[in-house]
Amino acid sequence: xxxxxxxxxxxxxxxxxxxxxxxxxxxxxxxxxxxxxxxxxxxxxxxxxxxxxxxxxxxxxxxxxxxxxxxxxxxxxxxxxxxxxxxxxxxxxxxxxxxxxxxxxxxxxxxxxxxxxxxxxxxxxxxxxxxxxxxxxxxxxxxxxxxxxxxxxxxxxxxxxxxxxxxxxxxxxxxxxxxxxxxxxxxxxxxxxxxxxxxxxxxxxxxxxxxxxxxxxxxxxxxxxxxxxxxxxxxxxxxxxxxxxxxxxxxxxxxxxxxxxxxxxxxxxxxxxxxxxxxxxxxxxxxxxxxxxxxxxxxxxxxxxxxxxxxxxxxxxxxxxxxxxxxxxxxxxxxxxxxxxxxxxxxxx
Amino acid sequence: xxxxxxxxxxxxxxxxxxxxxxxxxxxxxxxxxxxxxxxxxxxxxxxxxxxxxxxxxxxxxxxxxxxxxxxxxxxxxxxxxxxxxxxxxxxxxxxxxxxxxxxxxxxxxxxxxxxxxxxxxxxxxxxxxxxxxxxxxxxxxxxxxxxxxxxxxxxxxxxxxxxxxxxxxxxxxxxxxxxxxxxxxxxxxxxxxxxxxxxxxxxxxxxxxxxxxxxxxxxxxxxxxxxxxxxxxxxxxxxxxxxxxxxxxxxxxxxxxxxxxxxxxxxxxxxxxxxxxxxxxxxxxxxxxxxxxxxxxxxxxxxxxxxxxxxxxxxxxxxxxxxxxxxxxxxxxxxxxxxxxxxxxxxxx
Numbered sequence: 001x002x003x004x005x006x007x008x009x010x011x012x013x014x015x016x017x018x019x020x021x022x023x024x025x026x027x028x029x030x031x032x033x034x035x036x037x038x039x040x041x042x043x044x045x046x047x048x049x050x051x052x053x054x055x056x057x058x059x060x061x062x063x064x065x066x067x068x069x070x071x072x073x074x075x076x077x078x079x080x081x082x083x084x085x086x087x088x089x090x091x092x093x094x095x096x097x098x099x100x101x102x103x104x105x106x107x108x109x110x111x112x113x114x115x116x117x118x119x120x121x122x123x124x125x126x127x128x129x130x131x132x133x134x135x136x137x138x139x140x141x142x143x144x145x146x147x148x149x150x151x152x153x154x155x156x157x158x159x160x161x162x163x164x165x166x167x168x169x170x171x172x173x174x175x176x177x178x179x180x181x182x183x184x185x186x187x188x189x190x191x192x193x194x195x196x197x198x199x200x201x202x203x204x205x206x207x208x209x210x211x212x213x214x215x216x217x218x219x220x221x222x223x224x225x226x227x228x229x230x231x232x233x234x235x236x237x238x239x240x241x242x243x244x245x246x247x248x249x250x251x252x253x254x255x256x257x258x259x260x261x262x263x264x265x266x267x268x269x270x271x272x273x274x275x276x277x278x279x280x281x282x283x284x285x286x287x288x289x290x291x292x293x294x295x296x297x298x299x300x301x302x303x304x305x306x307x308x309x310x311x312x313x314x315x316x317x318x319x320x321x322x323x324x325x326x327x328x329x330x331x332x333x334x335x336x337x338x339x340x341x342x343x344x345x346x347x348x349x
Numbered sequence: 350x351x352x353x354x355x356x357x358x359x360x361x362x363x364x365x366x367x368x369x370x371x372x373x374x375x376x377x378x379x380x381x382x383x384x385x386x387x388x389x390x391x392x393x394x395x396x397x398x399x400x401x402x403x404x405x406x407x408x409x410x411x412x413x414x415x416x417x418x419x420x421x422x423x424x425x426x427x428x429x430x431x432x433x434x435x436x437x438x439x440x441x442x443x444x445x446x447x448x449x450x451x452x453x454x455x456x457x458x459x460x461x462x463x464x465x466x467x468x469x470x471x472x473x474x475x476x477x478x479x480x481x482x483x484x485x486x487x488x489x490x491x492x493x494x495x496x497x498x499x500x501x502x503x504x505x506x507x508x509x510x511x512x513x514x515x516x517x518x519x520x521x522x523x524x525x526x527x528x529x530x531x532x533x534x535x536x537x538x539x540x541x542x543x544x545x546x547x548x549x550x551x552x553x554x555x556x557x558x559x560x561x562x563x564x565x566x567x568x569x570x571x572x573x574x575x576x577x578x579x580x581x582x583x584x585x586x587x588x589x590x591x592x593x594x595x596x597x598x599x600x601x602x603x604x605x606x607x608x609x610x611x612x613x614x615x616x617x618x619x620x621x622x623x624x625x626x627x628x629x630x631x632x633x634x635x636x637x638x639x640x641x642x643x644x645x646x647x648x649x650x651x652x653x654x655x656x657x658x659x660x661x662x663x664x665x666x667x668x669x670x671x672x673x674x675x676x677x678x679x680x681x682x683x684x685x686x687x688x689x690x691x692x693x694x695x696x697x698x
Contacts, residue, residue: 076625077625078456079428108427108457108459110426110429114626151655152656153647154647157642157646167587175587181577202551227658230658234526234658235516237639242635243621276426277463278592278594286594290591294499297502297504297506298502298503299502300501300559301557309580
C-alpha cells in the first residue's frame with residue numbers, strides 16, 4: 001500500500017494553475033483545467049486527478065498541446081455545433097463546448113456540440129454536472145486510445161470510451177453516471193499485477209485473446225458484459241470520432257508514450273433543456289421520487305443501502321473538501337520535481 | 350426442442366394486419382404494427398415478433414389499448430417535441446415519433462421526441478433503422494415493466510430498459526446496437542429453467558438477492574456488469590419516464606397479467622442529422638473505414654470473424670426473407686385460435 005499525504009483542494013488547484021501558467025497557458029484556461037483535475041481528486045477519481053498536470057505541462061512545453069489555442073465554434077443548426085479546439089488542453093475546450101451545448105439547448109430544447117482537435121479531457125462528470133447545474137440533462141461521451149478488444153478479437157481496438165450522464169434533482173446527490181464501457185479500467189489490472197493478486201476471469205485477456213486470472217498475463221481489457229459493452233463502446237467511438245473525422249481508438253496516439261505527434265481527440269457533448277418539457281421543479285420532484293423509492297427498496301444480502309450512480313463520488317467530495325485529497329507519495333515526487341523545474345513549489349514542500 | 354414451421358414474412362404481415370383491423374385498428378396502424386412485429390421475426394428476435402399480436406388484440410378488445418387513438422404532437426422547441434400517443438399501440442406511435450424526430454433534426458440538426466401514454470413498442474431496432482435510412486443517427490430508448498434488481502437491492506425495480514442506436518454506412522450491414530441493459534433477458538433464464546439447465550452466476554438472483562446457477566431458483570435478472578448496467582438502465586428509465594411524468598419500472602403494469610389497467614409507457618427517440626456535420630457520403634465512408642478495419646482485426650481463439658452490432662440480425666433477415674420465419678408450434682396454436690375467433694385464418698391453416 002502506497003503512502004499518501006492529504007493536501008487541500010485549494011492548494012492543489014493553485015499549484016496546477018501556476019504550473020500551467022508557467023508553461024504559457026492563459027489564466028482562464030489554467031484555472032479551468034486545474035479546477036477540473038482537482039474535482040476528480042475530490043470525487044475520489046484520482047486516476048483523472050492532479051498528477052496529470054505533469055503530463056499536460058510536458059506536452060505543452062513541446063507544443064504537442066497548444067498553450068494558446070484559438071477556439072472556433074461553428075453553429076451548424078439551431079441545436080448543433082462543432083467546436084474546433086485548436087489542440088487546446090481538453091478541459092477548457094470541453095467546458096466551452098458544454099457552455100455552448102447549454103446555450104443551444106436553451107433555445108432549441110437540445111444542444112449537441114462535438115469537439116475536434118482536442119486533447120484528453122479528464123473525468124467527464126465535471127462537464128455533465130456543469131450542464132445539470134444549468135437545469136439541463138448533461139450527456140458526455142469520449143473515445144480514447146485503445147485498451148479494449150472488440151468482441152471476438154484479440155487486439156486492442158477501442159478505448160475505454162466513457163459515457164457520462166448527470167440529471168439534477170432537488171436533493172443531493174444527483175444522478176451522475178460516469179463509467180468506462182470496458183469491464184474495468186486497465187489501471188485496476190495493473191494494480192492487481194503490482195500487488196501480485198489474481199483478477200476475475202471476465203476482466204482481461206492475454207496476447208491470444210484468452211481470459212486470464214493472472215493479472216501479469218493481461219494484455220488488454222474486455223468490454224463490459226462482452227458483446228454489449230462492445231456495441232456501446234463502438235457507439236461512443238462513432239459519436240466521438242466519425243461525425244468530425246477524428247481518428248478512432250487504434251489510431252489515437254498514446255499520450256504517455258508518443259512525444260512526436262499531437263493528439264486529435266474528439267468529444268460528444270449534449271444538453272437537454274428540462275424546461276422545454278415541464279417546469280424544472282416538477283421534473284426535479286419526479287427525480288426525487290424515483291431516488292427515494294430506490295433507496296427504500298429491500299437490500300440484497302451483504303448490502304445495507306442502495307446507492308445512486310454518483311453517490312460514492314459525492315460522498316468522497318463532501319469528505320475531501322473538509323479533510324483534503326490524499327496524494328500518493330509517488331505523485332508528490334512527480335509533481336514536486338515538476339514544480340522545482342518551473343519554480344512552483346508543490347504544497348507539501 | 351419445440352417444433353417450428355416456416356411461414357413467409359408476407360403472410361405473417363397480412364395475418365397481423367387483418368387481425369388488428371378486425372379489432373378496430375385503422376388500416377395504417379394495423380399495417381405499421383404488423384410490419385414492425387414481423388421485422389423482429391425476420392431479424393431473429395422472435396420474442397418481439399408476431400406472437401405478440403395475440404396480446405395486443407386482446408388488450409385492444411378490452412380497450413386497454415386504444416384502437417382509435419388521436420396522436421397529439423406538441424413541438425416544444427426547434428429540436429424537441431412530445432407525442433401524446435393516446436394509449437395507442439406502441440408501434441405506430443413510436444414510428445410517428447421517429448418521423449417527427451427526423452423532421453426536427455432536418456431543421457435543428459438534432460430532434461428529440463418523447464412519447465407518453467403509449468404501449469409496448471416491440472423491438473427498438475426498427476425505429477432506429479428507420480431514422481438511419483433518413484441519413485440520421487437514430488437513438489431509441491425505452492423503459493419497461495420491472496424484471497431487474499438495482500445494484501445492492503433484491504427486489505425487481507428496473508425494466509430491462511433497452512438502448513438502441515443505428516448508424517448508416519455505405520456497405521451493409523449498418524451498425525445497429527439493440528440491447529437490454531440487463532445481463533440477459535428474463536426469457537433466457539426461463540428457457541434454461543424449462544430445459545433443466547444451469548445458468549452462469551452473473552445472470553440472475555433468487556428471492557434474497559443471492560446469485561443463482563439453478564435457473565429454477567431465479568427470481569429476477571441483474572443489470573449488465575452489475576453497477577454499470579444499473580447506472581445505464583437508470584438513465585434510460587429517467588429519459589423514458591421522468592421528462593413526461595410516466596410511471597417507472599416498479600409502477601409499470603405487467604401487460605400479460607394486468608387486465609384492468611391501461612399501460613402508460615414512455616419512450617425516448619432521438620435523431621441527429623448527419624448532413625449538419627458533413628456531407629452524408631463522407632460520413633458513410635468514415636463508417637465503412639471503421640467497420641472494415643474492425644473486420645480485419647486478429648481474431649480471438651474460437652472466433653473466425655468479428656461481427657458488427659446488428660450483423661447477426663441482418664444475416665437472419667437476409668435468410669428469413671428468402672426462407673420464411675420459423676414460428677413455434679405453440680405460437681401457431683395461439684395465433685390460429687385468435688384467428689379462428691376473429692375469422693382470420695392463420696397462414697398455416
